[in-house]
Amino acid sequence: xxxxxxxxxxxxxxxxxxxxxxxxxxxxxxxxxxxxxxxxxxxxxxxxxxxxxxxxxxxxxxxxxxxxxxxxxxxxxxxxxxxxxxxxxxxxxxxxxxxxxxxxxxxxxxxxxxxxxxxxxxxxxxxxxxxxxxxxxxxxxxxxxxxxxxxxxxxxxxxxxxxxxxxxxxxxxxxxxxxxxxxxxxxxxxxxxxxxxxxxxxxxxxxxxxxxxxxxxxxxxxxxxxxxxxxxxxxxxxxxxxxxxxxxxxxxxxxxxxxxxxxxxxxxxxxxxxxxxxxxxxxxxxxxxxxxxxxxxxxxxxxxxxxxxxxxxxxxxxxxxxxxxxxxxxxxxxxxxxxxxxxxxxxxxxxxxxxxxxxxxxxxxxxxxxxxxxxxxxxxxxxxxxxxxxxxxxxxxxxxxxxxxxxxxxxxxxxxxxxxxxxxxxxxxxxxxxxxxxxxxxxxxxxxxxxx
Amino acid sequence: xxxxxxxxxxxxxxxxxxxxxxxxxxxxxxxxxxxxxxxxxxxxxxxxxxxxxxxxxxxxxxxxxxxxxxxxxxxxxxxxxxxxxxxxxxxxxxxxxxxxxxxxxxxxxxxxxxxxxxxxxxxxxxxxxxxxxxxxxxxxxxxxxxxxxxxxxxxxxxxxxxxxxxxxxxxxxxxxxxxxxxxxxxxxxxxxxxxxxxxxxxxxxxxxxxxxxxxxxxxxxxxxxxxxxxxxxxxxxxxxxxxxxxxxxxxxxxxxxxxxxxxxxxxxxxxxxxxxxxxxxxxxxxxxxxxxxxxxxxxxxxxxxxxxxxxxxxxxxxxxxxxxxxxxxxxxxxxxxxxxxxxxxxxxxxxxxxxxxxxxxxxxxxxxxxxxxxxxxxxxxxxxxxxxxxxxxxxxxxxxxxxxxxxxxxxxxxxxxxxxxxxxxxxxxxxxxxxxxxxxxxxxxxxxxxxxxxxxxxx
Numbered sequence: 001x002x003x004x005x006x007x008x009x010x011x012x013x014x015x016x017x018x019x020x021x022x023x024x025x026x027x028x029x030x031x032x033x034x035x036x037x038x039x040x041x042x043x044x045x046x047x048x049x050x051x052x053x054x055x056x057x058x059x060x061x062x063x064x065x066x067x068x069x070x071x072x073x074x075x076x077x078x079x080x081x082x083x084x085x086x087x088x089x090x091x092x093x094x095x096x097x098x099x100x101x102x103x104x105x106x107x108x109x110x111x112x113x114x115x116x117x118x119x120x121x122x123x124x125x126x127x128x129x130x131x132x133x134x135x136x137x138x139x140x141x142x143x144x145x146x147x148x149x150x151x152x153x154x155x156x157x158x159x160x161x162x163x164x165x166x167x168x169x170x171x172x173x174x175x176x177x178x179x180x181x182x183x184x185x186x187x188x189x190x191x192x193x194x195x196x197x198x199x200x201x202x203x204x205x206x207x208x209x210x211x212x213x214x215x216x217x218x219x220x221x222x223x224x225x226x227x228x229x230x231x232x233x234x235x236x237x238x239x240x241x242x243x244x245x246x247x248x249x250x251x252x253x254x255x256x257x258x259x260x261x262x263x264x265x266x267x268x269x270x271x272x273x274x275x276x277x278x279x280x281x282x283x284x285x286x287x288x289x290x291x292x293x294x295x296x297x298x299x300x301x302x303x304x305x306x307x308x309x310x311x312x313x314x315x316x317x318x319x320x321x322x323x324x325x326x327x328x329x330x331x332x333x334x335x336x337x338x339x340x341x342x343x344x345x346x347x348x349x350x351x352x353x354x355x356x357x358x359x360x361x362x363x364x365x366x367x368x369x370x371x372x373x374x375x376x377x378x379x380x381x382x383x384x385x386x387x388x389x390x391x392x393x394x395x396x397x398x399x400x401x402x403x404x405x406x407x408x409x410x411x412x413x414x415x416x417x418x419x420x421x422x423x424x425x426x427x428x429x430x431x432x433x434x435x436x437x438x439x440x441x442x443x444x445x446x447x448x449x450x451x452x
Numbered sequence: 453x454x455x456x457x458x459x460x461x462x463x464x465x466x467x468x469x470x471x472x473x474x475x476x477x478x479x480x481x482x483x484x485x486x487x488x489x490x491x492x493x494x495x496x497x498x499x500x501x502x503x504x505x506x507x508x509x510x511x512x513x514x515x516x517x518x519x520x521x522x523x524x525x526x527x528x529x530x531x532x533x534x535x536x537x538x539x540x541x542x543x544x545x546x547x548x549x550x551x552x553x554x555x556x557x558x559x560x561x562x563x564x565x566x567x568x569x570x571x572x573x574x575x576x577x578x579x580x581x582x583x584x585x586x587x588x589x590x591x592x593x594x595x596x597x598x599x600x601x602x603x604x605x606x607x608x609x610x611x612x613x614x615x616x617x618x619x620x621x622x623x624x625x626x627x628x629x630x631x632x633x634x635x636x637x638x639x640x641x642x643x644x645x646x647x648x649x650x651x652x653x654x655x656x657x658x659x660x661x662x663x664x665x666x667x668x669x670x671x672x673x674x675x676x677x678x679x680x681x682x683x684x685x686x687x688x689x690x691x692x693x694x695x696x697x698x699x700x701x702x703x704x705x706x707x708x709x710x711x712x713x714x715x716x717x718x719x720x721x722x723x724x725x726x727x728x729x730x731x732x733x734x735x736x737x738x739x740x741x742x743x744x745x746x747x748x749x750x751x752x753x754x755x756x757x758x759x760x761x762x763x764x765x766x767x768x769x770x771x772x773x774x775x776x777x778x779x780x781x782x783x784x785x786x787x788x789x790x791x792x793x794x795x796x797x798x799x800x801x802x803x804x805x806x807x808x809x810x811x812x813x814x815x816x817x818x819x820x821x822x823x824x825x826x827x828x829x830x831x832x833x834x835x836x837x838x839x840x841x842x843x844x845x846x847x848x849x850x851x852x853x854x855x856x857x858x859x860x861x862x863x864x865x866x867x868x869x870x871x872x873x874x875x876x877x878x879x880x881x882x883x884x885x886x887x888x889x890x891x892x893x894x895x896x897x898x899x900x901x902x903x904x905x906x907x908x909x910x911x
Contacts, residue, residue, distance in 0.1 A: 155696045162691035162698070176635060177662065180669035186695045193636025193658070 044076040045092035049113040069120040101222040141174040168198035179204040274439035290325035295371040306354035306433040375409040503545035509890030516898025526563030539570040561805035564589035586802040591654035594798040615716035623792035628825040639886040646813025687787040709786040720760035821874035837870040
């Protein structure tokens with residue numbers, strides 16, 4: 001790929017007039033990319049991958065996932081010029097390879113999401129397109145002969161009926177380890193190390209190969225990155241690449257508009273009714289200790305900015321608490337600057353936007369810290385007590401604790417939201433400010449419907 | 453032959469502090485004793501065979517052999533006082549033997565083969581290409597009878613008896629058959645864990661190269677019980693028919709449950725016990741009917757457990773029952789009690805350590821012996837050789853013993869001891885075929901490589 005200046009447009013050689021199919025990204029394409037598109041396309045694709053990640057962690061079933069993926073692609077991966085859609089797809093994939101090749105954790109995540117994306121895109125395709133794709137993969141597995149089929153028919157039918165589905169007539173013979181997901185769910189007949197994969201299940205074989213190829217490609221990309229590209233591009237592409245993997249892509253809540261401003265007077269009451277647990281906890285701690293360490297100041301401070309607390313009110317709030325411990329002068333000297341800095345407009349960088357759940361969950365509070373995600377860090381008794389204080393009890397409480405045990409912290413928060421507000425939250429909680437605005441929405445509409 | 457020679461040679465020997473002419477005390481209690489352990493490692497532990505096994509054919513002088521292979525395998529020792537030494541590795545058989553004899557570990561665990569010598573792991577970065585990570589590891593299973601505590605009433609915890617041990621037999625049959633017939637593995641070693649369970653080592657090349665995800669897939673294929681400590685581990689079976697693997701397993705489960713288990717465990721003669729079963733039936737009218745029937749303590753000719761199980765089956769499977777869930781209940785009950793219960797984590801991860809065969813179990817003194825799964829029904833844990841019993845055979849062995857080099861001396865000893873049968877089985881039924889297959893694999897791989905490079909050279 002060649003990254004070029006703004007003027008020239010990128011183009012794809014007009015070979016593919018055929019029905020749109022899925023690229024399998026075997027090699028970097030002969031394309032030119034504008035510098036803005038380099039980052040933009042990658043961000044759009046990242047929204048798709050993060051959307052998939054969200055949906056999976058919310059336990060969406062396979063048939064629901066097909067729709068999720070369809071929607072995500074429609075919203076984020078389209079392009080005003082139809083001929084550019086494929087380019088965008090390919091370019092964004094290869095840019096993200098650069099971004100996500102650099103560490104094991106990043107590679108694992110990227111591999112997992114791209115593989116899932118591929119799986120559902122394949123399932124959304126027409127039969128003809130699927131067959132064409134299979135040919136592109138050029139898998140070394142053969143369809144079983146009629147004789148073999150007759151021998152195994154009984155067993156193959158049993159497997160189909162055990163899944164309450166109908167039997168197929170075309171079966172591929174492949175080593176069992178090429179379809180681990182089918183084996184794990186006993187959805188395939190295996191004999192002497194071979195799995196007999198129905199035509200309708202072939203996506204599992206393709207996914208294994210797709211995954212394996214991408215995995216190797218990521219290792220190679222990483223080598224090239226560290227040995228050559230990172231240094232070569234340090235003034236141009238490298239800063240973009242390094243920022244992309246840590247960015248949160250939902251609304252950034254840096255410009256609160258929906259609920260106007262909140263004033264200091266209201267803050268106590270709002271904290272009780274609409275703050276998520278992480279912010280309630282910090283809020284209570286600062287009231288108690290009249291101090292918060294840096295991590296807590298950032299997490300709560302930016303959240304309050306997102307919620308609509310004006311700079312003057314913010315300064316007044318922090319000063320009133322901190323001066324009880326360190327005195328007004330020290331507050332002005334040492335802490336006020338930080339708060340003003342949070343409110344500064346610093347271009348597009350996301351450091352000064354309120355933290356998303358992802359960021360908060362991955363933070364590592366130390367001794368004396370109260371930030372981070374309480375579902376992750378609080379001991380069980382303390383978490384239970386905190387939730388009780390919010391009004392979450394009995395069955396709802398146990399459901400929340402169950403999610404916590406399984407490390408689904410955002411789901412735990414979602415269930416808490418649902419229990420506290422007596423309403424469902426389908427999209428799940430991804431951002432503390434989202435919790436807040438969803439909460440306000442519900443409470444406002446209740447106030448309005450009460451009339452008078 | 454045994455007794456006579458013992459008589460003749462007794463006078464001349466000094467054994468463990470017993471003086472000349474003193475009559476040795478044959479009534480050594482079955483127990484674990486670190487002196488006996490030392491003798492065990494000195495005279496009985498089959499170092500040569502263990503080395504050959506762990507080398508997988510790489511200990512020969514073929515150009516395709518990897519001389520670094522054995523040295524990249526992790527061993528771990530647990531010493532007296534629970535001192536734990538991980539990431540032990542050895543380049544040669546002699547080093548392994550020397551270390552074990554010197555340290556006299558109470559337990560030896562075997563880990564994976566790593567990308568580099570485990571001793572040097574800290575010199576390698578944790579990211580990038582040269583990472584220290586497992587590259588080969590046998591597919592292993594660990595089945596422990598205490599995982600069945602909620603469904604056996606004869607024993608609990610570490611105890612095991614002839615009424616509940618057969619649960620292991622069922623597990624071995626089902627898993628061994630699946631590994632061979634379904635997954636196509638051939639080189640499988642089943643080992644008694646020394647007290648209350650069994651281990652399984654699948655040693656085919658293909659098995660050793662499986663990654664964590666593939667191991668998890670195999671484990672999930674075999675796994676049925678859902679539920680945790682808080683809910684009864686009930687099995688739920690869905691689908692109009694069984695997957696062929698389940699169907700095959702169902703036959704083993706049914707035969708054992710109906711012909712032995714209900715009787716051995718007196719499942720229906722005790723109200724607490726049969727209540728547990730009734731809880732699994734989703735139909736109140738059926739359970740109350742059965743309860744009513746069973747209040748009646750009428751004696752019958754046949755065993756009460758068999759009779760009542762028959763009544764339960766009849767009600768659940770009668771033509772009147774339309775709901776599949778109710779009809780399925782019969783199988784669900786049998787599966788809940790007797791289907792194999794695996795320790796999933798042991799099998800899923802390449803870096804999980806597992807106790808080495810031929811170790812001595814510190815709590816029982818028994819040797820962790822390999823055995824033939826085809827005759828697993830005849831395996832009796834209470835007749836497994838113990839350390840002291842093995843040692844009491846020293847009397848005749850010491851005569852024959854001299855300080856021979858590793859391998860030749862050991863062979864003769866073991867064959868004539870109570871360990872003989874297990875040892876012979878290990879060597880001829882497991883090790884020999886495995887090494888033959890490894891030899892072929894190494895030679896073929898090497899030939900292919902040579903062919904490839906000669907192809908690329910010719911223009």
